Amino acid sequence: MVTIILNGEKKEIESEVTLDRLLDLFSLPKQRVAVERNKEVVRKSEWPSTPIRESDVIEVIHFVGGG
Numbered sequence: 001m002v003t004i005i006l007n008g009e010k011k012e013i014e015s016e017v018t019l020d021r022l023l024d025l026f027s028l029p030k031q032r033v034a035v036e037r038n039k040e041v042v043r044k045s046e047w048p049s050t051p052i053r054e055s056d057v058i059e060v061i062h063f064v065g066g067g
Helices: 019-025 044-049
Strands: 002-006 009-013 033-037 040-042 057-062
Parallel strands (some): 002 057
16 A cells, blocks of 8 residues: 555555546546646646655646636
């Protein structure tokens, strides 16, 4: 198991998870979001190849439209 911080909350996940899989595990949307890993934005095209490691800090930011 690996311990991470996801949107400010401590979570335990299985090891060898990619960022793309992490979003699936926690039922987080993949549309209209930006994802930071350890304070660096990860491009959507890199999500499937970005590994999640022990103590990573992940922030998923939702874009909200309005007028």
